[in-house]
Amino acid sequence: MKEFELIQTYFSGRGPQRKDVVLGVGDDAALTRVPTDKLLVVATDTMVENTHFFPDASPRSIGHKCLAVNLSDFAAMGAEPAWASIALTLPSADEAWVKEFTDGLFEIADYYHVQIVGGDTTQGPLSVSVSLKGFISEEKVLLRSGAKVGDWIYVTGSLGDSALAVDSKLKGLELQEPHKSSIEEKFNFPAARLAAGQMLRHAATSAIDVSDGIVQDLQHILNASNVGAEIDVAKLPISVAVESSCDRLQAERYVLTGGEDYELLFTVPEEKKGYLEQNATAMGVNFTCIGQIKNGENKLVLVKEGEVYSFDDAPGYQHFSAA
Amino acid sequence: MKEFELIQTYFSGRGPQRKDVVLGVGDDAALTRVPTDKLLVVATDTMVENTHFFPDASPRSIGHKCLAVNLSDFAAMGAEPAWASIALTLPSADEAWVKEFTDGLFEIADYYHVQIVGGDTTQGPLSVSVSLKGFISEEKVLLRSGAKVGDWIYVTGSLGDSALAVDSKLKGLELQEPHKSSIEEKFNFPAARLAAGQMLRHAATSAIDVSDGIVQDLQHILNASNVGAEIDVAKLPISVAVESSCDRLQAERYVLTGGEDYELLFTVPEEKKGYLEQNATAMGVNFTCIGQIKNGENKLVLVKEGEVYSFDDAPGYQHFSAA
Numbered sequence: 001m002k003e004f005e006l007i008q009t010y011f012s013g014r015g016p017q018r019k020d021v022v023l024g025v026g027d028d029a030a031l032t033r034v035p036t037d038k039l040l041v042v043a044t045d046t047m048v049e050n051t052h053f054f055p056d057a058s059p060r061s062i063g064h065k066c067l068a069v070n071l072s073d074f075a076a077m078g079a080e081p082a083w084a085s086i087a088l089t090l091p092s093a094d095e096a097w098v099k100e101f102t103d104g105l106f107e108i109a110d111y112y113h114v115q116i117v118g119g120d121t122t123q124g125p126l127s128v129s130v131s132l133k134g135f136i137s138e139e140k141v142l143l144r145s146g147a148k149v150g151d152w153i154y155v156t157g158s159l160g161d162s163a164l165a166v167d168s169k170l171k172g173l174e175l176q177e178p179h180k181s182s183i184e185e186k187f188n189f190p191a192a193r194l195a196a197g198q199m200l201r202h203a204a205t206s207a208i209d210v211s212d213g214i215v216q217d218l219q220h221i222l223n224a225s226n227v228g229a230e231i232d233v234a235k236l237p238i239s240v241a242v243e244s245s246c247d248r249l250q251a252e253r254y255v256l257t258g259g260e261d262y263e264l265l266f267t268v269p270e271e272k273k274g275y276l277e278q279n280a281t282a283m284g285v286n287f288t289c290i291g292q293i294k295n296g297e298n299k300l301v302l303v304k305e306g307e308v309y310s311f312d313d314a315p316g317y318q319h320f321s322a323a
Numbered sequence: 324m325k326e327f328e329l330i331q332t333y334f335s336g337r338g339p340q341r342k343d344v345v346l347g348v349g350d351d352a353a354l355t356r357v358p359t360d361k362l363l364v365v366a367t368d369t370m371v372e373n374t375h376f377f378p379d380a381s382p383r384s385i386g387h388k389c390l391a392v393n394l395s396d397f398a399a400m401g402a403e404p405a406w407a408s409i410a411l412t413l414p415s416a417d418e419a420w421v422k423e424f425t426d427g428l429f430e431i432a433d434y435y436h437v438q439i440v441g442g443d444t445t446q447g448p449l450s451v452s453v454s455l456k457g458f459i460s461e462e463k464v465l466l467r468s469g470a471k472v473g474d475w476i477y478v479t480g481s482l483g484d485s486a487l488a489v490d491s492k493l494k495g496l497e498l499q500e501p502h503k504s505s506i507e508e509k510f511n512f513p514a515a516r517l518a519a520g521q522m523l524r525h526a527a528t529s530a531i532d533v534s535d536g537i538v539q540d541l542q543h544i545l546n547a548s549n550v551g552a553e554i555d556v557a558k559l560p561i562s563v564a565v566e567s568s569c570d571r572l573q574a575e576r577y578v579l580t581g582g583e584d585y586e587l588l589f590t591v592p593e594e595k596k597g598y599l600e601q602n603a604t605a606m607g608v609n610f611t612c613i614g615q616i617k618n619g620e621n622k623l624v625l626v627k628e629g630e631v632y633s634f635d636d637a638p639g640y641q642h643f644s645a646a
Contacts, residue, residue, distance in 0.1 A: 022362055026547070027467050028396040028531060029366035031459070036359040039345055042440060043352035044408040044454060048447030073351040085367040087410070087452040117365060124371030124450060129410040129443070131367060131454030136354070144350050208351060224350070 006093055006121055010102040011086075015109045015116055018082065023117075030117035032083050038135035041080075043073035046129040054169060059097045061188035062128060063104025069211070070132035071112055071192030072262040076209040078142040078201035081112055081134040081194070086119035089127045112194060142197065142266075146205040147225035151267035153218070153291040154276070155210065156196055160242035160251055161186035163213070163258020168245075179241035186239075190262040196285045200266055203276040207266035213257040214290075217265055219300055225267075228296025233304040237288040256302070267293055329416055329444055333425040334409075338432045338439055341405065346440075353440035355406050361458035364403075366396040369452040377492060382420045384511035385451060386427025392534070393455035394435055394515030395585040399532040401465040401524035404435055404457040404517070409442035412450045424451075435517060465520065465589070469528040470548035474590035474616040476541070477599070478533065479519055480609055483565035483574055484509040486536070486581020491568075502564035509562075513585040519608045523589055526599040530589035536580040537613075540588055542623055548590075551619025556627040560611040579625070590616055 012025050023031040034040050047066050049055060067084060074081045086105070090097070109116060114132070165187035168175055175183065193209070200207055206225055208217050214231065222229055238251045246254075255261075268276050280287050294301075302309035335348050346354040357363050370389050372378060390407060397404045409428070413420070432439060437455070488510035491498055498506065516532070523530055529548055531540050537554065545552055561574045569577075578584075591599050603610050617624075625632035 022461070023464075023466070028399040029364045029402060029455075031362045031364055031461075031464065034357040034363050039354045040357050040363060040456070041352050041354055042406070042408055042454070042456060044410050044441055044443050046410040046412060046443045046445045046452065048412055048445050051446045076351040079352065083365070085365055085454055087367050087369040087454075089369060089371055089450060118367055120367050120369045120452070122369045122371050122374060122450075124374045125448035127412060127445075127447060127450060129369065129452040131365070131408055131410075132352075133363070133365060133456070138345070138354075141346075141354065143346070 006095070006098055010098050011116060011119070014102065015106040016113050018113070018115045021083065021115050021117055024115065025118055030083070030085070032117060032133070034135055037137065039138050041074065041077065041134045041136050042131065043070045044129065044131045045069045045073065046127060049126040058188065059100035060104035063101040064108050064189050066128045066130045067105055067108050067114065067132070068190045068192050068262065070130050071194060072190070072209040072211070074132060074134055075193040075197035076142065076207045076264055077136060078140060078197045079134050079136040081114050081132055083117045083133045084109070084114050085131045086116060087122070087129040088119065089122045089124040091123070091126060112192070140201040142201055142204055142207040144206055144208050144221050144224035147221050147227050147267040147293050148205055148269065149227055149293055149295050151205055151269050151293040152273065152289050153229060153231065153265070153267055153293060154287050154289050155214070155237060155263055155265045156193055156285055156287050157263040158237045158239035158286070159210065159214070159261045159263060160254040160258060161239050162190070162260035163254035164242050164245060167254070175245050179245050182241040187260065190260065192262060193264045193285070195283060196264055196280065199279050199283060200264065203272045203279070204266040204268050207264055210261040210263045210265050212259050213255070214265065215256045215300065221265070221267065222298040222300060226298060228294040228299040228301070229291055230294050230301045230303060231291035233302050233309045235288060235290045237286070329418070329421055333421050334439060334442070337425065338429040339436050341436070341438045344406065344438050344440055347438065348441055353406070353408070355440060355456070357458055360460065362461050364397060364400065364457045364459050365454065366393045367452065367454045368392045368396065369450060372449040381511065382423035383427035386424040387431050387512050389451045389453045390428055390431050390437065390455070391513045391515050391585065393453050394517060395513070395532040395534070397455060397457055398516040398520035399465065399530045399587055400459060401463060401520045402457050402459040404437050404455055406438050406440045406456045407432070408454045409439055410445070410452040411442065412445045412447040414446070414449060435515070463524040465524055465527055465530040467529055467531050467544050467547035470544050470550050470590040470616050471528055471592065472550055472616055472618050474528055474592050475596065475612050476552060476554065476588070476590055476614040476616060477610050477612050478537070478560060478586055478588050479516055480586040481560045481562035482533065482537070482584045482586060483577040483581060484562050485513070485583035486577035487565050487568060490577070498568050502568050505564040510583065513583065515585060516587045516608070518606055519587055519603065522602050522606060523587065526595045526602070527589040527591050530587055533584040533586045533588050535582050536578070537588065538579045538623065544588070544590065545621040545623060549621060551617040551622045551624070552614055553617050553624045553626060554614035556625050556632045558611060558613045
């Protein structure tokens, strides 16, 4: 099957057809309408075989995840996603692969009402790069740079599953059910916290999505906001599956430095704690206070049971760290 | 050098800083302002080593070309480029490579006043995917679908250089100077016909950029417009370098089926020929009439010296054609 047939069959006309799309797949570029009172939001994330997914990853998972990771960036800003372009590079025009990939892609695109408006299909080593577009009201953007001394540090959901999924795969660990299925599902089909992000625009002073582990992602907030922080390691919301599958110390390492949890890490001033608790609970979003923003030259201090937590691992997932 | 340092050093704060960019590189996503009376335009193109460029391609050329090919899509629509996201995948964090790549990228970004607002740096086989954003007035969009029976078919500039560059490289042909330098320059540092595209919004009924050869790209116009066409092969504007480096028949094949000329192929009604000639000449853009739109079920007929031109090659560059 040729490139144009592949695009025609598996991309054109599928998924949500939004009214703000003037021209979708099929011309030199796509045309869309941004609401006049909103800013355009653009996120880009690439997934490469052997770096972001294993060679035996299911195409459906890759299709899901390539959009999910960009949606997670939108969630961290409180932005509303609308349109995506997919740059797909494939070793060969494997129709069954493309079918499964697009099934995963359109499943999540449908759920979040995102229209695929264009892209590119190319021959080469397997990778997919998604550029997600959408909008946001200028006065309610959640940035990394708004954290203030005294703000409380929260994280949604529970953490560690993806790091354990990767580690068990690399080391050939045998995980027990039902935990095995649970962590694999979270690794292969992560959710994006879009509704929580929308709500947090009214409560949080800063936010980021946890893609590289708590230590590294919180550090981005500290650098952008020019503040320090203290985190209580004992309070980290480790997932039940992770707690049941390894010892506590290992679980903490997964949460602190493991990637791809795609939960939201955010800061909330004292006077907004009530708003947060009321609304997050009403939405069914779990959240946990894990520490507080402090003075201190962008420095992150970890404590546990009143003691400083010694921590000399590499700080989070680092592209090229082997180089 | 780590990913964040690479981005910081070679991407952040370089190139044009546009007033319509509210937030550039550095947060979860970029924020920009689309003019309220314009549509958003989005193009995406990927370049992969061994598919789109040779392993010995200069990083500066790759940096130039990854943006140029997207700018060419904008030219074909008459759109105005504004912001780009760069998804760069590299085998290792080679600082010298990144420096040269970004030098090429920002040179062309400066020229066309495009701000790099975000992206992603990833480890893996060398490739770069660019998502270019910009805007256009809704009433003046150039599409592939507007060609009418009787319209004249034109192409800007001259054709065939990139196809000869690729072929000579693959076959180890020895080209003579000054032609060798000329075709290599056109292959490695293609221009985008943005000013011509702007002008053509007022003259042309359809347009596309020539990325896959005249035959394949014109076919896209015929399919979208539901018309046929006749092209006179003798009128094709073959570049001097190509004509001087190979026989006429081979040169015609390069132009008809060779990729990456990045000239504009467009259709103009009889009554707009005067406007075209006046304005293109004033802008210093060369253009050639190569045929006419006809009735006939999306069929393209090639003629030469009054005879039907027999032509049984594969129609243009086709990703995955080997599969």
